[in-house]
Amino acid sequence: xxxxxxxxxxxxxxxxxLFGWRRNPWRKPRVLQAITWxxxxxxxxxxxxxxxxxxxxxxxxxxWQGFSLRWWYQDPFDxxxxxxxxxxxxxxxFKLSFLTVLIAVPIGxxxxxxxxxxxxxxxxxxxxxxxxxxxxxxxxxxxSLFYVFISVLKGAIDLGTNAQIIGLVTFQISYPVIIVRxxxxxxxxxxxxxxxxxxxxxxxxxxxxxxxxxxxxxxASIALVFADSVDDFVTLRYLSGPASSEPLSxxxxxxxxxxxxxxxxxxxxxxxxxxxxxxxIGLLLYRRFAxxxxxxxxxxxxxxx
Amino acid sequence: xxxxxxxxxxxxxxxxxxxxxESGVWYPRWYWPSFAAPGTIWLAIWFVLPFYVVLSLAxxxxxxxxxxxxPVYNPxxxxxxxxxxxxxxxxxxxxxxxxxLIRTFTYVFSASLICLVVGYAVAYYTARYAGKxxxxxxLLLVTPFWISYxxxxxxxxxxxxxxxxxxxxxxxxxxxPVEWLAGRPITVVLGxxxxxIPFMILPLFGSLDRINQNLLEAGRDLGASPAQTFLRVxxxxxxxAILAGIVIVTLPMFGDYYTNNLLSESPRTSxxxxxxxxxxxxxxQGPLAASLVLLLMVIVIVPMLYYLRETxxxxxxx
Numbered sequence: 001x002x003x004x005x006x007x008x009x010x011x012x013x014x015x016x017x018l019f020g021w022r023r024n025p026w027r028k029p030r031v032l033q034a035i036t037w038x039x040x041x042x043x044x045x046x047x048x049x050x051x052x053x054x055x056x057x058x059x060x061x062x063x064w065q066g067f068s069l070r071w072w073y074q075d076p077f078d079x080x081x082x083x084x085x086x087x088x089x090x091x092x093x094f095k096l097s098f099l100t101v102l103i104a105v106p107i108g109x110x111x112x113x114x115x116x117x118x119x120x121x122x123x124x125x126x127x128x129x130x131x132x133x134x135x136x137x138x139x140x141x142x143x144s145l146f147y148v149f150i151s152v153l154k155g156a157i158d159l160g161t162n163a164q165i166i167g168l169v170t171f172q173i174s175y176p177v178i179i180v181r182x183x184x185x186x187x188x189x190x191x192x193x194x195x196x197x198x199x200x201x202x203x204x205x206x207x208x209x210x211x212x213x214x215x216x217x218x219x220a221s222i223a224l225v226f227a228d229s230v231d232d233f234v235t236l237r238y239l240s241g242p243a244s245s246e247p248l249s250x251x252x253x254x255x256x257x258x259x260x261x262x263x264x265x266x267x268x269x270x271x272x273x274x275x276x277x278x279x280x281i282g283l284l285l286y287r288r289f290a291x292x293x294x295x296x297x298x299x300x301x302x303x304x305x
Numbered sequence: 306x307x308x309x310x311x312x313x314x315x316x317x318x319x320x321x322x323x324x325x326x327e328s329g330v331w332y333p334r335w336y337w338p339s340f341a342a343p344g345t346i347w348l349a350i351w352f353v354l355p356f357y358v359v360l361s362l363a364x365x366x367x368x369x370x371x372x373x374x375x376p377v378y379n380p381x382x383x384x385x386x387x388x389x390x391x392x393x394x395x396x397x398x399x400x401x402x403x404x405x406l407i408r409t410f411t412y413v414f415s416a417s418l419i420c421l422v423v424g425y426a427v428a429y430y431t432a433r434y435a436g437k438x439x440x441x442x443x444l445l446l447v448t449p450f451w452i453s454y455x456x457x458x459x460x461x462x463x464x465x466x467x468x469x470x471x472x473x474x475x476x477x478x479x480x481x482p483v484e485w486l487a488g489r490p491i492t493v494v495l496g497x498x499x500x501x502i503p504f505m506i507l508p509l510f511g512s513l514d515r516i517n518q519n520l521l522e523a524g525r526d527l528g529a530s531p532a533q534t535f536l537r538v539x540x541x542x543x544x545x546a547i548l549a550g551i552v553i554v555t556l557p558m559f560g561d562y563y564t565n566n567l568l569s570e571s572p573r574t575s576x577x578x579x580x581x582x583x584x585x586x587x588x589x590q591g592p593l594a595a596s597l598v599l600l601l602m603v604i605v606i607v608p609m610l611y612y613l614r615e616t617x618x619x620x621x622x623x
Binding site for chain 1: 332336337338339340341342343344345347348349351352353354355356358359362373374375376423426427429430431434435442445446448449451452453454455456457459460461462463464466468469470499502503556557559560561562563566567570578581582585586591594595598601602605609612613616620
């Protein structure tokens, strides 16, 4: 009895807390805890404040002047909904992201399947280039493509929507490849072999066995590519042609360097909500899919893919 | 049952290596390459060729009338004067290029160091002590990935305004307002940390989370102090993730110009990315911009190749 009491006292005496960890490694590490929650606060709160300021009644984005929906739709000229530039940019953002998903995900998925089975030197080189496109700083790709479109392809493909889609697809194509390949590794080859043994042709085995099994990975790729395309601005900024082809992200960047009104906060909030929505839906469907196939999945696994 | 489970992965690996032979289905030689073809062709045209165009521009000329860049595609006709001039600007004259270069390395180094120290603490806590809050913490760690980088920096830009909340808070403690956005290196470095630290935390968390708890207990049972256990067990086991994390955060930092432009917009803090961004699209500056892109490529190629090699090794080990 006394023994227990003594040890308990010795670990909770505040003056010894600095060395307490040495005595009792299972004690809660307060310093680490403080750093972690401090970091999470630092990481999250600025964004929340920026969202709140989209409802500011005044023009300032740093001093709160009361609540209003002025910058969302009430103001007939400067609100997100009525400013022709911002609303056009919003449409452009969604158009670009949608088309990028439509091109990048199928090409990337096929590439992943092909590269997984096709062995040899050309396959390794193709895979190497793919991974290179994944890690290269975006400014390098953006500037290179910018000069391709203004000098080599001048007149054929000019800066604007087409150029932007090409740039986005090039930068995003590696995501579906990496995600689908990771999934291919966990699936293994048994299901496909079984289908082949049961008389399916290779095409049938892929269409009716492999692709459904890859469902969660394809879904995750769609969510990821869409969210990332909405947020992209380095590539899109270099490949924007006339002002009408500038997406929301580029508008926000230009506005942030001038004198932004809370309508910019509203625009950024739209971007945030749409990416979180797409990723959230993707995550839910992913979990559902994965659970049907008897596997666990959580937020971390989707992010780490 | 246990032995079946133990042998299962091995069988799976062997099968996967030769699925076609076992199932006796004959695939034409072009079958799998044709799957990879669209992606390969796309990357060849829009990723590999543009690099060649950058080379041709850097070693090409400018047309005299409109000052548009004229790429020279034939390597035999390449001229290296602009490139040499660009390189020369880094070590001679008024240091207009040297200072941004040195600054880039200083900022990137300090920012990734802070990312590592803070990120390690957060990842360590989350992996080992988070307990019931683990799900919530992980969710909060992942959300920055889905929030536009631009918006996150924009949010800070608003907070750091002269009349912003940061000055309000330090005012409570009697500190005079600070002009945070007037070309302060500390603002830029912390902005970089803020922007890229999520990319550091996740690989660290993944690695620390995989460390077998028994190893730590074994270290303790064998008489190691917590500090020794950390230094001689945990740290070596997370070495790979540390290096990967550093590479992941430094690569985009080297090409970053927007953090700087949004949080300082002063030549006193301009970085390598700003040099590129300032010259892109300017009349007559095509070869200069292309040369700078080439130089940036030279700077990042080693960490890039290192990262690719490590990921391939990890994939092979898995």
